[in-house]
Amino acid sequence: MGWPDxxxxxxxxIDAWLRDTPPDQLALKRREAExxxxxxxxxxxxxxxxxxxxxxxxxxxxxxVLAQAEWRNLRRGLEQRARALNAFMHDVYHDRExxxxxxxxxxxxxxxxxxxxxxCGLDLPGQMYAHICGIDMxxxxxxxxxxxxxxxxxxxxxxxxxxxxxVMLRLFPDLFRRNTVAPVAHYPDxxxxxxxxxxxxxxxxxxxxxLLTPGxxxxxxxxxxxxxxxxxxxxxxxxxxxxxxxxxxQRTTKGLExxxxxxxxxxxxxxxxxxFRPDSMLGVPGLHFANRAGNLTITNAVGTGxxxxxxxxxxxPEMVRFYLGEEPLLKNVPTHDCSKPDELAYVLDRxxxxxxxxxxxxxxxxxxxxxxxSRDELAAFRQQLVQRPHDYIAQxxxxxxxxxxxxxxxxxxxxxxxxxxxxxxxxxVRVVPGGLTRVALKEGSLVVNSSQGGxxxxxxxxxx
Amino acid sequence: xxARTAESLFWLARYMERADYVARLLQVAGHMSAVRVDSDRRxxxxxxxxxxxxxxxxFAKHATVDEATVIDFLAFDxxxxxxxxxxxDTARRNxxxxxxxxxxxxxxxxxxxxxxxxxxxxxxxxxDLLNDFLEWVRxxxxxFHGVCSNSMLRRDSFYFLRTGQFLExxxxxxxxxxxxxxxxxxxxxxxxxxxxxxxxxxxxxxxGARRAYRVLYKGRVEPAQVAELLITRSVFPxxxxxxxxxxxxxxxxxxxxxxxxxxxxxxxxxxxxADLRYASVDRIIDTGLHEFLTDxxxxxxALGTQIAVGHLF
Numbered sequence: 001m002g003w004p005d006x007x008x009x010x011x012x013x014i015d016a017w018l019r020d021t022p023p024d025q026l027a028l029k030r031r032e033a034e035x036x037x038x039x040x041x042x043x044x045x046x047x048x049x050x051x052x053x054x055x056x057x058x059x060x061x062x063x064x065v066l067a068q069a070e071w072r073n074l075r076r077g078l079e080q081r082a083r084a085l086n087a088f089m090h091d092v093y094h095d096r097e098x099x100x101x102x103x104x105x106x107x108x109x110x111x112x113x114x115x116x117x118x119x120c121g122l123d124l125p126g127q128m129y130a131h132i133c134g135i136d137m138x139x140x141x142x143x144x145x146x147x148x149x150x151x152x153x154x155x156x157x158x159x160x161x162x163x164x165x166x167v168m169l170r171l172f173p174d175l176f177r178r179n180t181v182a183p184v185a186h187y188p189d190x191x192x193x194x195x196x197x198x199x200x201x202x203x204x205x206x207x208x209x210x211l212l213t214p215g216x217x218x219x220x221x222x223x224x225x226x227x228x229x230x231x232x233x234x235x236x237x238x239x240x241x242x243x244x245x246x247x248x249x250q251r252t253t254k255g256l257e258x259x260x261x262x263x264x265x266x267x268x269x270x271x272x273x274x275x276f277r278p279d280s281m282l283g284v285p286g287l288h289f290a291n292r293a294g295n296l297t298i299t300n301a302v303g304t305g306x307x308x309x310x311x312x313x314x315x316x317p318e319m320v321r322f323y324l325g326e327e328p329l330l331k332n333v334p335t336h337d338c339s340k341p342d343e344l345a346y347v348l349d350r351x352x353x354x355x356x357x358x359x360x361x362x363x364x365x366x367x368x369x370x371x372x373x374s375r376d377e378l379a380a381f382r383q384q385l386v387q388r389p390h391d392y393i394a395q396x397x398x399x400x401x402x403x404x405x406x407x408x409x410x411x412x413x414x415x416x417x418x419x420x421x422x423x424x425x426x427x428x429v430r431v432v433p434g435g436l437t438r439v440a441l442k443e444g445s446l447v448v449n450s451s452q453g454g455x456x457x458x459x460x461x462x463x464x
Numbered sequence: 465x466x467a468r469t470a471e472s473l474f475w476l477a478r479y480m481e482r483a484d485y486v487a488r489l490l491q492v493a494g495h496m497s498a499v500r501v502d503s504d505r506r507x508x509x510x511x512x513x514x515x516x517x518x519x520x521x522x523f524a525k526h527a528t529v530d531e532a533t534v535i536d537f538l539a540f541d542x543x544x545x546x547x548x549x550x551x552x553d554t555a556r557r558n559x560x561x562x563x564x565x566x567x568x569x570x571x572x573x574x575x576x577x578x579x580x581x582x583x584x585x586x587x588x589x590x591x592d593l594l595n596d597f598l599e600w601v602r603x604x605x606x607x608f609h610g611v612c613s614n615s616m617l618r619r620d621s622f623y624f625l626r627t628g629q630f631l632e633x634x635x636x637x638x639x640x641x642x643x644x645x646x647x648x649x650x651x652x653x654x655x656x657x658x659x660x661x662x663x664x665x666x667x668x669x670x671x672g673a674r675r676a677y678r679v680l681y682k683g684r685v686e687p688a689q690v691a692e693l694l695i696t697r698s699v700f701p702x703x704x705x706x707x708x709x710x711x712x713x714x715x716x717x718x719x720x721x722x723x724x725x726x727x728x729x730x731x732x733x734x735x736x737x738a739d740l741r742y743a744s745v746d747r748i749i750d751t752g753l754h755e756f757l758t759d760x761x762x763x764x765x766a767l768g769t770q771i772a773v774g775h776l777f
Contacts, residue, residue, distance in 0.1 A: 253776055254721065
């Protein structure tokens with residue numbers, strides 16, 4: 001029930017497993033999974049509900065499966081894309097050749113709220129900016145993947161990739177014996193190796209690395225604690241750090257200890273009150289100057305937001321050609337730039353067929369799904385588009401692939417996306433085989449965001 | 465280690481220990497008011513409030529003392545920072561901020577307690593539920609301290625945790641002894657004279673020392689011997705002497721400190737430990753048990769401050 005008879009090859013084993021397993025046993029496992037997640041405390045905070053309400057992200061038992069060949073292509077595409085994005089950021093904060101060559105409009109970069117003039121002329125280790133990228137993709141057909149978004153700032157979700165696997169291994173050890181699933185558990189080692197490779201020029205020896213969190217009220221706090229724990233590094237808050245004479249230190253019970261690399265999960269705006277928002281209590285005064293002085297590496301670098309803007313997204317394939325001299329392996333969703341009058345006219349004409357997104361929006365907010373929108377919503381969006389066309393882009397609704405998903409009345413197809421994590425060190429680019437699969441639990445829904453009621457699945461890359 | 469981590473571990477252990485103590489107080493108050501048909505039952509509940517250190521918030525909110533109000537105040541009231549529910553909440557908040565410093569089983573112990581709490585807090589209240597709850601708290605806290613022993617590396621994080629636990633316990637025991645003295649024996653000369661057997665028995669019950677008392681002293685419960693057991697007998701794990709033995713031991717074990725900065729904390733701890741260990745109970749009673757306990761409470765508080773100063777909390 002629920003999916004076509006011609007099961008895709010990678011799913012053959014899952015199919016057999018589901019047919020062999022009595023439904024009540026699956027229901028039992030589903031409850032067990034929930035208990036596990038609650039006990040581990042993998043929650044995200046829901047800001048809208050007041051206080052620090054903690055909610056579980058629904059977990060689906062049925063893994064999402066990719067064949068090795070499929071993954072190999074994806075992986076090459078991801079590495080290529082991450083290199084191009086980093087080259088773009090280096091260029092934007094240095095010579096701006098891509099602008100001078102007329103390939104990316106100047107206005108898009110220099111008038112972008114995510115552009116940080118403070119970063120101009122600063123040389124970063126390995127010329128890397130977005131050290132951890134979460135690139136969101138959807139599949140629309142055999143070997144047809146489209147990139148939806150390049151998350152270059154502080155992408156989250158990797159703890160779900162790891163915990164989902166842990167829970168699956170505990171619940172269904174047999175399933176793993178019957179399949180050769182590529183492991184993901186070494187992600188924290190790869191992340192640590194990446195961070196280590198990014199030691200700043202003036203680092204006196206083996207770099208001291210810390211993870212900077214906004215604190216327990218942040219929605220991704222669990223992930224921050226988890227990653228720090230897995231890497232064996234300190235999880236610090238702004239108040240634990242101090243900058244003196246352009247060197248960053250952490251306050252320990254023994255006094256001040258030098259810090260060389262910060263994996264920060266605090267947004268640019270809040271990172272350094274001397275440079276960005278002066279009212280920020282989350283950041284550390286002087287952090288930016290320690291960075292500029294070559295005494296500290298901040299990952300991801302300040303100003304990476306310039307590359308994951310939805311209007312800049314349009315130009316990523318061009319970046320691949322410009323910087324790498326290669327043809328892009330991953331496709332962009334055809335995107336209309338509403339700031340161009342002819343494209344705006346086209347979009348307004350077909351509003352009920354398109355997905356319109358705010359350029360700076362995230363988390364599924366500020367978007368319009370044309371085919372699902374009411375007449376009033378369409379009218380309201382039309383008005384906003386006319387008033388502030390620069391703030392929007394529009395894309396066709398893709399015919400996304402679905403995967404079997406365990407829902408209340410059995411197993412049914414649901415839309416998914418995939419966020420693999422690409423690690424860009426000064427030495428090499430690393431990609432762990434897998435990623436976070438988010439699933440839209442509502443029937444027919446295309447929105448997979450956890451803040452919009454989406455769930456997650458374990459993601460399997462089968463080895464040959 | 466990060467100073468903030470040390471501070472959170474210290475308070476995590478203090479709040480777990482405090483939850484256990486308040487549960488013990490409530491258990492004994494309930495027990496005493498049930499067995500003593502002849503007594504003024506109110507005083508059992510009133511002394512529970514005083515012994516918990518919650519007089520101020522309690523009387524700010526309630527004019528009278530009665531069983532149901534006191535139970536709710538000490539067990540669940542969100543306005544009472546030392547209610548058991550708030551202790552568990554606060555302990556869990558501290559645990560979350562230092563999750564990376566905890567072992568998995570420590571996290572499980574705290575998170576498990578916090579998750580089960582609503583089962584009691586939100587259920588209709590009755591005597592059976594209360595008994596289940598208090599028993600549950602004690603088992604949960606024992607579990608927590610047990611997994612700390614069995615899973616943590618013997619490094620600074622462990623020493624800070626234990627220092628917090630025993631500092632809290634010392635404070636609780638001193639207050640417990642003092643409040644009974646204060647409530648029941650307003651004059652020094654009353655000690656050994658008109659004493660209330662049940663009151664001293666109740667103290668033993670709160671700290672789980674009835675059997676220990678019998679083993680060490682054999683006979684009938686005498687106040688001077690109860691005081692001796694709880695002040696100087698370092699073989700008993702809830703005596704002040706034992707607490708301070710642990711505090712000095714764990715404080716000294718904290719690695720490689722600036723000797724000048726931590727000197728004051730160590731001086732506070734060791735001098736009080738010496739005073740407790742070599743104390744003569746007869747002399748304490750002659751010069752004033754209340755005065756002695758007040759001194760212990762004040763010095764314990766000062767020690768807490770000095771630990772924070774010395775380790776840069």
